[in-house]
Amino acid sequence: MLAAGGGIDKWWAMFNIHDDDAVRDILERHRIGNVKDYVPQPVVSLEDQWAAEPTRADGLRVLNSRPFNAETPEAALREYITPTELFFVRGHMPVPDLKNRPDFCVMVEGEGMDARCFTVEDLKRQFEEHTETVTIQCGGNRRTTMEAAYAADGAKGVKGLSWKGGAIGTADWTGVYLRDVIAACQVEPPYDPASYHVQFEGADRDAAGHFQASIPYNMATSPDADVLIAYKMNGEDLPPDHGYPLRAIVPGVVGVRNCKFLQRVTVQPDECESVWQQNDYKNFPSYETKPNHSYPSIYYMPVQSQLTHAAYNPEADAIQLQAYAYAGGGRGIQRVEVSHDNGRSFEYAATLQPRPQTGAASQEEASFPHERQWAWRQVVADTPVKDIKAAPVVRGDGTKVYLTCIRAVTTDNEVQPAVAPYNFRGLLYNGYSCKDIAVK
Amino acid sequence: MLAAGGGIDKWWAMFNIHDDDAVRDILERHRIGNVKDYVPQPVVSLEDQWAAEPTRADGLRVLNSRPFNAETPEAALREYITPTELFFVRGHMPVPDLKNRPDFCVMVEGEGMDARCFTVEDLKRQFEEHTETVTIQCGGNRRTTMEAAYAADGAKGVKGLSWKGGAIGTADWTGVYLRDVIAACQVEPPYDPASYHVQFEGADRDAAGHFQASIPYNMATSPDADVLIAYKMNGEDLPPDHGYPLRAIVPGVVGVRNCKFLQRVTVQPDECESVWQQNDYKNFPSYETKPNHSYPSIYYMPVQSQLTHAAYNPEADAIQLQAYAYAGGGRGIQRVEVSHDNGRSFEYAATLQPRPQTGAASQEEASFPHERQWAWRQVVADTPVKDIKAAPVVRGDGTKVYLTCIRAVTTDNEVQPAVAPYNFRGLLYNGYSCKDIAVK
Numbered sequence: 001m002l003a004a005g006g007g008i009d010k011w012w013a014m015f016n017i018h019d020d021d022a023v024r025d026i027l028e029r030h031r032i033g034n035v036k037d038y039v040p041q042p043v044v045s046l047e048d049q050w051a052a053e054p055t056r057a058d059g060l061r062v063l064n065s066r067p068f069n070a071e072t073p074e075a076a077l078r079e080y081i082t083p084t085e086l087f088f089v090r091g092h093m094p095v096p097d098l099k100n101r102p103d104f105c106v107m108v109e110g111e112g113m114d115a116r117c118f119t120v121e122d123l124k125r126q127f128e129e130h131t132e133t134v135t136i137q138c139g140g141n142r143r144t145t146m147e148a149a150y151a152a153d154g155a156k157g158v159k160g161l162s163w164k165g166g167a168i169g170t171a172d173w174t175g176v177y178l179r180d181v182i183a184a185c186q187v188e189p190p191y192d193p194a195s196y197h198v199q200f201e202g203a204d205r206d207a208a209g210h211f212q213a214s215i216p217y218n219m220a221t222s223p224d225a226d227v228l229i230a231y232k233m234n235g236e237d238l239p240p241d242h243g244y245p246l247r248a249i250v251p252g253v254v255g256v257r258n259c260k261f262l263q264r265v266t267v268q269p270d271e272c273e274s275v276w277q278q279n280d281y282k283n284f285p286s287y288e289t290k291p292n293h294s295y296p297s298i299y300y301m302p303v304q305s306q307l308t309h310a311a312y313n314p315e316a317d318a319i320q321l322q323a324y325a326y327a328g329g330g331r332g333i334q335r336v337e338v339s340h341d342n343g344r345s346f347e348y349a350a351t352l353q354p355r356p357q358t359g360a361a362s363q364e365e366a367s368f369p370h371e372r373q374w375a376w377r378q379v380v381a382d383t384p385v386k387d388i389k390a391a392p393v394v395r396g397d398g399t400k401v402y403l404t405c406i407r408a409v410t411t412d413n414e415v416q417p418a419v420a421p422y423n424f425r426g427l428l429y430n431g432y433s434c435k436d437i438a439v440k
Numbered sequence: 441m442l443a444a445g446g447g448i449d450k451w452w453a454m455f456n457i458h459d460d461d462a463v464r465d466i467l468e469r470h471r472i473g474n475v476k477d478y479v480p481q482p483v484v485s486l487e488d489q490w491a492a493e494p495t496r497a498d499g500l501r502v503l504n505s506r507p508f509n510a511e512t513p514e515a516a517l518r519e520y521i522t523p524t525e526l527f528f529v530r531g532h533m534p535v536p537d538l539k540n541r542p543d544f545c546v547m548v549e550g551e552g553m554d555a556r557c558f559t560v561e562d563l564k565r566q567f568e569e570h571t572e573t574v575t576i577q578c579g580g581n582r583r584t585t586m587e588a589a590y591a592a593d594g595a596k597g598v599k600g601l602s603w604k605g606g607a608i609g610t611a612d613w614t615g616v617y618l619r620d621v622i623a624a625c626q627v628e629p630p631y632d633p634a635s636y637h638v639q640f641e642g643a644d645r646d647a648a649g650h651f652q653a654s655i656p657y658n659m660a661t662s663p664d665a666d667v668l669i670a671y672k673m674n675g676e677d678l679p680p681d682h683g684y685p686l687r688a689i690v691p692g693v694v695g696v697r698n699c700k701f702l703q704r705v706t707v708q709p710d711e712c713e714s715v716w717q718q719n720d721y722k723n724f725p726s727y728e729t730k731p732n733h734s735y736p737s738i739y740y741m742p743v744q745s746q747l748t749h750a751a752y753n754p755e756a757d758a759i760q761l762q763a764y765a766y767a768g769g770g771r772g773i774q775r776v777e778v779s780h781d782n783g784r785s786f787e788y789a790a791t792l793q794p795r796p797q798t799g800a801a802s803q804e805e806a807s808f809p810h811e812r813q814w815a816w817r818q819v820v821a822d823t824p825v826k827d828i829k830a831a832p833v834v835r836g837d838g839t840k841v842y843l844t845c846i847r848a849v850t851t852d853n854e855v856q857p858a859v860a861p862y863n864f865r866g867l868l869y870n871g872y873s874c875k876d877i878a879v880k
Contacts, residue, residue: 337861412768413768419858
């Protein structure tokens with residue numbers, strides 16, 4: 001431990017995200033006493049840990065600087081392909097300096113494997129290149145909506161960064177299929193593929209070790225799962241914030257499993273032991289208040305939608321909406337319904353925008369029983385006020401207000417709940433997305 | 441048309457389900473006049489259409505006698521394998537007389553196919569036998585709960601049989617894989633498997649024709665979908681009410697596609713044109729009030745659970761619950777949460793009962809990315825009142841009442857909504873299952 005036997009000031013120098021009152025309160029409860037005649041040592045600078053942090057675009061909504069976490073601004077969420085420089089960044093650690101490591105390679109190893117390390121050039125030379133258009137969503141996206149939904153319940157806090165709804169984005173990811181790389185190294189397949197896992201390790205690290213996460217072996221190797229070792233995002237080399245030079249892209253699966261700075265792939269009998277696999281990014285039941293290994297790790301994300309624009313246009317006397325809608329596991333969006341009475345009734349469907357041609361090798365069309373719709377749909381609705389059946393709420397000053405909500409329905413007939421289950425880590429929130437719209 | 445140019449009394453003789461005030465009201469609105477000097481002819485007896493109706497068990501809850509529709513009683517819903525004689529029956533037409541048709545065969549034909557007709561003996565002799573434990577649920581299961589949920593909205597009726605929650609059941613189905621049979625007849629696969637369909641036709645019929653339904657070609661032929669042409673239910677020949685001698689079993693898919701009395705399988709470019717595919721058993725949006733071909737046919741059922749027992753036990757001073765939980769598409773149940781304050785908060789998880797060994801060839805374990813959990817889970821919870829955190833509602837007479845609800849969460853992190861979307865045909869209802877429990 002970085003702080004073992006010493007002050008924890010240097011931890012806070014590295015991870016300012018933890019330097020807050022809540023952590024100080026926790027530490028206070030564990031205070032045994034004060035060391036007699038303790039003279040704090042000057043904090044050793046860890047500034048070099050952050051030396052490789054890239055310059056970021058001004059438009060990002062920054063939630064934390066070290067590690068860097070920022071969400072995509074609303075306007076950019078309305079584009080089918082999220083501009084690379086405005087794609088949300090979820091960093092757990094400093095960005096490693098890999099720009100000056102031409103020999104960097106990803107080690108592929110594990111049970112029944114002939115261990116080999118592949119540079120980007122090795123991958124390009126030895127395997128077929130594929131591009132997949134994939135939406136990546138952080139497990140904590142829309143945490144602020146969960147906070148608001150459970151604010152009335154005083155006992156229940158929600159722990160984590162306050163993502164509004166911009167911890168999601170879509171890009172064309174180019175690389176090679178993980179299944180091809182594993183097959184090339186495989187001497188004999190593991191004993192029971194159904195229970196095995198493939199662990200990813202990033203080159204990013206803190207004093208406790210590297211970032212790690214895993215996915216089931218069958219997902220990693222299935223021809224239907226399209227898992228990539230990617231080296232390009234929207235046609236360019238991966239930027240440092242998105243994992244340069246290599247990143248695991250796991251379509252339909254929560255962001256945290258899409259390991260950045262990929263330096264190691266390990267086939268193994270067990271799920272990853274890291275905190276991001278065992279203590280967090282889990283589907284904690286609504287009655288749970290602390291991390292517990294026994295709950296299931298999150299892979300597929302539930303059906304999601306979020307308003308990205310909702311406003312009254314006085315010229316047209318119409319309410320105009322835009323939104324994104326997404327479901328994990330490759331499932332498609334069947335429709336998005338619109339309510340103007342706070343979700344009591346839904347009056348009509350928004351229009352699912354056609355997918356633009358992206359120039360990427362086209363993704364295969366969805367087919368039963370396994371769909372492969374890896375990317376979100378963009379949604380619009382433009383409704384003249386005269387066509388709205390719901391009665392507006394009339395405020396004290398006479399303003400008429402529509403309590404506008406949307407909900408998405410998947411191709412397998414699942415629907416967003418009005419309010420999603422409480423999760424003390426603020427994960428998996430997918431309740432109706434609502435906004436009050438005043439009409440003049 | 442049976443009634444063309446004549447009275448419709450004989451329709452009602454065949455389908456008494458339509459002989460109700462609502463239909464008479466509709467007809468009244470279309471009355472042009474009365475035929476002068478009309479002397480009604482005696483109704484020709486269609487009694488022979490119903491000659492093959494089997495004797496049914498007393499325990500079934502009968503909703504309609506012709507065609508026969510009945511649901512499984514609550515006690516039987518608590519067994520993992522539903523007793524055959526108490527398995528819900530959803531009949532659309534008279535049961536055909538196939539017991540005296542030893543030459544009965546299922547014709548397999550269509551585009552790129554060498555048409556062949558298989559008797560049960562042919563299937564047994566020519567193909568490998570498989571048993572799958574599969575839950576079948578009618579698309580209208582829990583329609584009464586939807587009716588109650590939307591009763592406050594006077595404008596919205598719900599059309600269909602009043603299934604409480606017993607239009608679901610689990611059996612061991614034995615037969616041969618449809619994919620093997622199609623492969624045996626296939627000269628060349630259809631041009632675009634992703635868009636093709638496989639249509640089922642039953643030997644049951646009315647004056648307008650045979651029962652028909654279809655599923656996507658890729659579902660019919662996928663090694664992961666396990667679609668059967670079944671000839672046994674729980675180890676015995678299929679009973680007449682469940683499709684003797686042959687039935688399509690489509691795991692994870694709404695009951696109506698599990699075609700009984702299977703006499704024809706057709707590979708074709710388009711979805712089935714029958715009313716059960718085009719006018720009904722569709723995911724109608726909540727704002728729709730009449731059939732419309734353009735909406736998607738239902739295949740996979742959303743996550744479902746229903747209390748099958750909920751009572752206060754005064755000896756133990758405990759609330760005791762039993763339930764089933766199920767999700768379509770082969771997805772598993774991750775947990776079932778229990779609330780005692782009408783779903784405002786959920787306090788703990790019920791216990792998912794282990795699957796009993798059924799004697800059937802064991803179903804493959806679920807694996808990512810495609811799970812194959814075709815059967816429901818049985819669920820129990822036994823909670824001392826002193827352990828319940830929620831405050832009971834106190835009625836006027838001093839009775840304390842807990843408003844107990846359950847909700848299920850799938851392995852892909854979807855959760856039941858508090859109230860499911862309105863569907864004018866009463867389909868896909870999967871809102872929380874609740875019951876008021878008085879505590880003495």
